[in-house]
Amino acid sequence: MSPHRLRAATRIALLSVAIATAGCGAGSSSSSHAQAPSSDDSGSRMQSDIDRTAGARQFETRGRSLSVTEKRPNDNVTIEEWREIQRERRARQAPSDPEGRRRSVAASEALDRALSDSQRQALRALEAQLVAELNRARTDPAAYVAKLESLRLMYSGNELRVPGALAVRTSEGPAAVTEAIEALRSAEPIPALTRSAGLSASARGLAAQLSDEAQLAGRDDSDSLHTRMNYFGRVEGVFTENISALYREADLQLMLLMIDDGVETRVHRYNMFGPMFQAVGVGCAPHASFEVVCVMELAERFHEAEQGD
Numbered sequence: 001m002s003p004h005r006l007r008a009a010t011r012i013a014l015l016s017v018a019i020a021t022a023g024c025g026a027g028s029s030s031s032s033h034a035q036a037p038s039s040d041d042s043g044s045r046m047q048s049d050i051d052r053t054a055g056a057r058q059f060e061t062r063g064r065s066l067s068v069t070e071k072r073p074n075d076n077v078t079i080e081e082w083r084e085i086q087r088e089r090r091a092r093q094a095p096s097d098p099e100g101r102r103r104s105v106a107a108s109e110a111l112d113r114a115l116s117d118s119q120r121q122a123l124r125a126l127e128a129q130l131v132a133e134l135n136r137a138r139t140d141p142a143a144y145v146a147k148l149e150s151l152r153l154m155y156s157g158n159e160l161r162v163p164g165a166l167a168v169r170t171s172e173g174p175a176a177v178t179e180a181i182e183a184l185r186s187a188e189p190i191p192a193l194t195r196s197a198g199l200s201a202s203a204r205g206l207a208a209q210l211s212d213e214a215q216l217a218g219r220d221d222s223d224s225l226h227t228r229m230n231y232f233g234r235v236e237g238v239f240t241e242n243i244s245a246l247y248r249e250a251d252l253q254l255m256l257l258m259i260d261d262g263v264e265t266r267v268h269r270y271n272m273f274g275p276m277f278q279a280v281g282v283g284c285a286p287h288a289s290f291e292v293v294c295v296m297e298l299a300e301r302f303h304e305a306e307q308g309d
Helices: 003-014 042-052 079-092 100-114 117-139 141-152 174-186 197-210 225-230 250-259 267-272
Strands: 056-061 064-069 076-078 233-245 279-287 291-304
Touching (some): 100 197, 100 225, 117 141, 117 250, 117 279, 117 291, 141 250, 174 250, 197 225, 197 233, 197 279, 197 291, 225 291, 233 267, 250 267
Parallel strands (some): 056 076
Antiparallel strands (some): 056 064, 233 291, 279 291
């Protein structure tokens, strides 16, 4: 694989796909328009797409900045102001498509039927491991320092060479790992997240839809994150989404989100460590180009749908 294609693969897979949705309205996905590498200039094209992504808004909480990609860049708002923005959006949003939940469930069920029992069990195990490891990182951030230090030793220049996996070219090299290590060393423990059946179902539906697509971000998504979450319950407060790919090991996927190489705002790390979030759902599916894709949905509060809803 050429260096350009390695770089493009890194942008999409290693960097856990530069997508972080802060309850955007339908049709306003805040993604980097990442797509699978198809030519030697795909790396530069990817960077151009990332550069065109709307800027970041900063959300101050407990001495940290949470950055969430928005249409209006460089606005500074507090968490309470962010909540108010989301309340206003929900008030303006059209009623959910009654067929939406059925489409999401159908996509998940169709994928399950196509998988063997062992494949299905492996994906469910990965989902559970991602939640467990995320909670480990939130409640004991320093526990991941040694893991990140070990990962840093796998770099050769800017190329990350994880044994048994594709070698990928990063933008920042081990310097980004060092920055993540320092951030976790100084981070305060925050409460663990509760695993939500509804958010997991929403995440699995999107993962299933993405599983055979070359494009992981910048998709034509008629259902906003808020709408998709509400197919399976009711979301309140602030909410967001991370999408990751490439590795089947939960700790590797999470470390790549923590490092967030090439993403200036480190938005994925801040999503993971947002103290306001209380609920999480994870869905994983095999991916045609990147082996596996996982969707992580986080919400301040989520009320599960009643049985039969």
